[in-house]
Amino acid sequence: MNKDSLWEKIRDAFEDNVSTTTYSTWIETVKPVSLEGNQLTLELPSPLHRDYWKDKLADQLVEYAYKITKKDIIPNFVLEDELRNEKQSSFEPINDDQKNSNNLMKNTHLNTNYTFESFVIGKGNQMAHAAALVVSEDPGKMYNPLLLYGGVGLGKTHLMHAIGNKIIQDNPEANIKYITSESFTNDFINAIQNHKTESFRQEYRNVDVLLVDDIQFFADKDGTQEEFFHTFNDLYENRKQIVLTSDRLPNEISKLQDRLVSRFAWGLSVDITPPDLETRIAILKTKAEADNIDVPTDTLNYIAGQIDSNVRELEGALSRVQAFAKFKNVKITTDLVSEALKGLNKGENKIEVNIDKIIQTVSSYFNLSIDDIKGKKRIQKIVIPRQIAMYLARVMTNNSLPKIGVAFGGKDHTTVIHAYDKISESLKNNVNLQNKVDELREELKR
Numbered sequence: 001m002n003k004d005s006l007w008e009k010i011r012d013a014f015e016d017n018v019s020t021t022t023y024s025t026w027i028e029t030v031k032p033v034s035l036e037g038n039q040l041t042l043e044l045p046s047p048l049h050r051d052y053w054k055d056k057l058a059d060q061l062v063e064y065a066y067k068i069t070k071k072d073i074i075p076n077f078v079l080e081d082e083l084r085n086e087k088q089s090s091f092e093p094i095n096d097d098q099k100n101s102n103n104l105m106k107n108t109h110l111n112t113n114y115t116f117e118s119f120v121i122g123k124g125n126q127m128a129h130a131a132a133l134v135v136s137e138d139p140g141k142m143y144n145p146l147l148l149y150g151g152v153g154l155g156k157t158h159l160m161h162a163i164g165n166k167i168i169q170d171n172p173e174a175n176i177k178y179i180t181s182e183s184f185t186n187d188f189i190n191a192i193q194n195h196k197t198e199s200f201r202q203e204y205r206n207v208d209v210l211l212v213d214d215i216q217f218f219a220d221k222d223g224t225q226e227e228f229f230h231t232f233n234d235l236y237e238n239r240k241q242i243v244l245t246s247d248r249l250p251n252e253i254s255k256l257q258d259r260l261v262s263r264f265a266w267g268l269s270v271d272i273t274p275p276d277l278e279t280r281i282a283i284l285k286t287k288a289e290a291d292n293i294d295v296p297t298d299t300l301n302y303i304a305g306q307i308d309s310n311v312r313e314l315e316g317a318l319s320r321v322q323a324f325a326k327f328k329n330v331k332i333t334t335d336l337v338s339e340a341l342k343g344l345n346k347g348e349n350k351i352e353v354n355i356d357k358i359i360q361t362v363s364s365y366f367n368l369s370i371d372d373i374k375g376k377k378r379i380q381k382i383v384i385p386r387q388i389a390m391y392l393a394r395v396m397t398n399n400s401l402p403k404i405g406v407a408f409g410g411k412d413h414t415t416v417i418h419a420y421d422k423i424s425e426s427l428k429n430n431v432n433l434q435n436k437v438d439e440l441r442e443e444l445k446r
């Protein structure tokens with residue numbers, strides 16, 4: 001693989017995982033310079049970019065590069081003018097120590113920045129935090145598996161790493177493995193191809209703690225599910241701790257085998273919901289302090305009021321403001337923030353799934369009119385699509401139940417709950433419905 005194709009893949013991985021702001025500010029501005037051995041040299045436009053990369057993105061880059069190449073790629077960040085002056089020799093690649101300070105511990109793939117100390121507790125994540133803490137203090141005992149679920153960017157991965165970091169801190173000998181379900185799948189496929197399934201099994205079944213991120217991507221992959229089922233059983237029987245994250249409850253993941261769904265429910269499942277205003281302010285305060293950024297309180301309040309989707313977007317907004325102020329060489333004020341975040345608030349920069357779009361998409365998918373979906377007709381042909389639309393509104397948007405009810409022609413919130421329960425229940429064993437809901441989800445994300 002050459003520098004360009006490797007960088008392209010890494011860039012795409014970032015694009016899928018960061019906000020548009022973060023992507024356009026920090027990722028798109030990078031140019032690959034060379035790939036020599038394991039060292040990937042990247043050119044960045046400013047010292048600020050280099051600080052940001054080293055601080056916030058380098059560990060993610062190493063992780064993506066590892067997934068792509070199965071090698072530990074070492075990033076080397078250089079600036080445009082440094083390259084021009086051919087002073088490259090003064091820019092050492094990141095050595096192992098620095099890499100650790102870039103928060104990636106090689107053996108576990110844990111991000112050492114994601115700790116309980118750096119996690120702000122609020123209404124939406126209180127339970128998840130408490131459960132994670134219990135698991136980290138006594139792994140393999142109380143809640144096994146622990147499943148953290150909820151929307152994107154709400155801190156599931158953070159808590160999962162915090163568990164791993166705490167266990168390592170208390171017991172440096174502990175064998176901890178963090179992996180995304182996609183990497184597990186890739187590892188498994190590679191193992192089959194290279195006739196190394198035995199060592200694959202050894203690797204996964206010899207751990208004390210297995211942390212698997214984003215299990216929704218197991219959907220549809222029967223062979224991997226089968227393998228994971230055995231891994232799970234083995235670890236569980238040996239009282240090893242398993243922690244899982246997912247964007248929804250396992251029974252809502254269509255094409256996840258029933259035996260996995262039931263095992264995942266053996267322990268404790270806790271959801272994380274979007275942070276309220278106070279929590280968002282507290283998170284911003286913590287981040288600003290950690291990064292040594294001087295932001296007046298009312299300006300922080302303003303940012304928290306503008307960005308209400310998730311914590312990742314919130315962090316992206318703060319970074320954008322910071323970069324903006326540095327480039328302009330001015331202090332951060334509410335006016336500056338308003339300029340920096342123009343066009344960005346309320347998730348405008350991502351594909352928005354709102355209730356109206358859901359109603360529209362579902363009605364045309366089933367060849368019905370919008371009035372049918374919003375109306376009161378009780379014939380089967382309409383009732384089911386209406387319930388599917390309500391279900392999607394509940395799982396794909398952050399609207400409250402009463403708000404969803406109102407958008408569906410002024411229905412009571414109990415109707416929405418009923419629709420949600422009905423569809424969730426049917427999704428467990430109705431393959432036809434699963435396919436329809438999957439197709440609709442895809443359509444809505446387009």
Ligand SMILES: Nc1ncnc2c1ncn2[C@@H]1O[C@H](COP(=O)(O)OP(=O)(O)OP(=O)(O)O)[C@@H](O)[C@H]1O
Pocket residue numbers: 114118119120121122125150151152153154155156157158159247283311312315
């Ligand atoms: N309560 C919190 N306190 C401090 N930081 C938080 C909190 N919640 C989330 N974050 C930060 O927000 C960012 C996104 O969180 P994280 O990656 O854990 O989300 P996620 O729920 O795993 O999302 P996804 O499903 O997209 O992987 C991280 O940088 C994390 O540190």
